[in-house]
Amino acid sequence: xxxxxxxxxxxxxxxxxxxxxxxxxxxxxxxxxxxxxxxxxxxxxxxxxxxxxxxxxxxxxxxxxxxxxxxxxxxxxxxxxxxxxxxxxxxxxxxxxxxxxxxxxxxxxxxxxxxxxxxxxxxxxxxxxxxxxxxxxxxxxxxxxxxxxxxxxxxxxxxxxxxxxxxxxxxxxxxxxxxxxxxxxxxxxxxxxxxxxxxxxxxxxxxxxxxxxxxxxxxxxxxxxxxxxxxxxxxxxxxxxxxxxxxxxxxxxxxxxxxxxxxxxxxxxxxxxxxxxxxxxxxxxxxxxxxxxxxxxxxxxxxxxxxxxxxxxxxxxxxxxxxxxxxxxxxxxxxxxxxxxxxxxx
Amino acid sequence: xxxxxxxxxxxxxxxxxxxxxxxxxxxxxxxxxxxxxxxxxxxxxxxxxxxxxxxxxxxxxxxxxxxxxxxxxxxxxxxxxxxxxxxxxxxxxxxxxxxxxxxxxxxxxxxxxxxxxxxxxxxxxxxxxxxxxxxxxxxxxxxxxxxxxxxxxxxxxxxxxxxxxxxxxxxxxxxxxxxxxxxxxxxxxxxxxxxxxxx
Numbered sequence: 001x002x003x004x005x006x007x008x009x010x011x012x013x014x015x016x017x018x019x020x021x022x023x024x025x026x027x028x029x030x031x032x033x034x035x036x037x038x039x040x041x042x043x044x045x046x047x048x049x050x051x052x053x054x055x056x057x058x059x060x061x062x063x064x065x066x067x068x069x070x071x072x073x074x075x076x077x078x079x080x081x082x083x084x085x086x087x088x089x090x091x092x093x094x095x096x097x098x099x100x101x102x103x104x105x106x107x108x109x110x111x112x113x114x115x116x117x118x119x120x121x122x123x124x125x126x127x128x129x130x131x132x133x134x135x136x137x138x139x140x141x142x143x144x145x146x147x148x149x150x151x152x153x154x155x156x157x158x159x160x161x162x163x164x165x166x167x168x169x170x171x172x173x174x175x176x177x178x179x180x181x182x183x184x185x186x187x188x189x190x191x192x193x194x195x196x197x198x199x200x201x202x203x204x205x206x207x208x209x210x211x212x213x214x215x216x217x218x219x220x221x222x223x224x225x226x227x228x229x230x231x232x233x234x235x236x237x238x239x240x241x242x243x244x245x246x247x248x249x250x251x252x253x254x255x256x257x258x259x260x261x262x263x264x265x266x267x268x269x270x271x272x273x274x275x276x277x278x279x280x281x282x283x284x285x286x287x288x289x290x291x292x293x294x295x296x297x298x299x300x301x302x303x304x305x306x307x308x309x310x311x312x313x314x315x316x317x318x319x320x321x322x323x324x325x326x327x328x329x330x331x332x333x334x335x336x337x338x339x340x341x342x343x344x345x346x
Numbered sequence: 347x348x349x350x351x352x353x354x355x356x357x358x359x360x361x362x363x364x365x366x367x368x369x370x371x372x373x374x375x376x377x378x379x380x381x382x383x384x385x386x387x388x389x390x391x392x393x394x395x396x397x398x399x400x401x402x403x404x405x406x407x408x409x410x411x412x413x414x415x416x417x418x419x420x421x422x423x424x425x426x427x428x429x430x431x432x433x434x435x436x437x438x439x440x441x442x443x444x445x446x447x448x449x450x451x452x453x454x455x456x457x458x459x460x461x462x463x464x465x466x467x468x469x470x471x472x473x474x475x476x477x478x479x480x481x482x483x484x485x486x487x488x489x490x491x492x493x494x495x496x497x498x499x500x501x502x503x504x505x506x507x508x509x510x511x512x513x514x515x516x517x518x519x520x521x522x523x524x525x526x527x528x529x530x531x532x533x534x535x536x537x538x539x540x541x542x543x544x545x
Contacts, residue, residue, distance in 0.1 A: 245531030
């Protein structure tokens, strides 16, 4: 049984919705009733059937529409996809990783046939049938990273590893939570995380870097991160902040359920075989408050997390303008009963 | 001294003579004084292999005579950073054994000279830097990508697209610029006062 791909938008009329099955599989990021930064990195091993962790690279009902949105962003702003000259080999590594993972997990939608360097890729949902020579730039319409990430949900950063550090030397970033690839490209791990409050003092990045530089091929790792977004907008870039920022002033008690979205990033980390680079897919999942509160446990817990969030974090995540309205709305779904441990809906 | 801020913000040191045979100095304004102070610790004959690129700017003639008195092999005075950069790039184009690079003066000068050095394949960690004089910032507007030079206020109006920008401490060596983000994006009717912040 294949995926039923939705036709929907992440801008203008914002027709994005989650089906009931996709609400149940949403990667809810809070395992307890409060939140603070932690080095919450774990092995990226297969999760339960039907969950976003069932396959190493998740493809869901929003795939086709997300790829259409990415194409719009890149047409408006080509600087969202950049690769420093030494990163081409890592781009081929990434192309191999994503093509083989998709073809293996979703054979009804994707297929890859390899005869030495002669590869044949079929992407049925996007109507792509491409024969090319692996390693030969002239046989693809884009560079290898851009080619395959125009067909893969989520942002991708490719990190070069040298001098005991990780360097943001390539990436495609069109669904980001307010950071600029154009500004951060070429920075090391500490530099591009420099604006994050509180976490440096807790030693989070020092420990995370130590873990990440030791990620081995075939043993990927993952973590969840989260923020909130007004309207189901994928492109919440700083580049366009002056266009989407006003949305934050439009939240009212009447429209919280439809306008306010929890935005969860499933970040994973993979060692690439030829380049020894680390690829860092940042997959974004959105859920409306009306959808989220169909799970009473998630509703109670989110209320407590947002209500008790430290002020610096609320500011950094951009919640300030509508936090009170949101907390008041969520309070209606919190009867004070305990929540069970763990991420699941019940 | 630059105040301690965030980890992408460059940290500057004090120039000191390095072992080498070719010493390229790029400095502006008060940075001339940093070269002169370093010269006191330099070994005999050090400046015989030196090339000084100096942009006096608001320091006028205060350092030009003493710098020339160091008798560098090459001395150049430029009217602006932009005018001097092609000379620096040409000098760095052929890789040379034993070359050392020293940058001194405003953050804008250090940043742009560093950017040219990175483009020439020089590792930023091998470059000596000393900040003196103005802390005015080069700011990249994250929205239109235009760079506004010599920013002294917080916020500042982008000289390209006109948005009112909050100047962050987040800094890109590759762009030689701080990041500017629209300060009133969520409600453009809010106009915060513009105050001097970087001098």
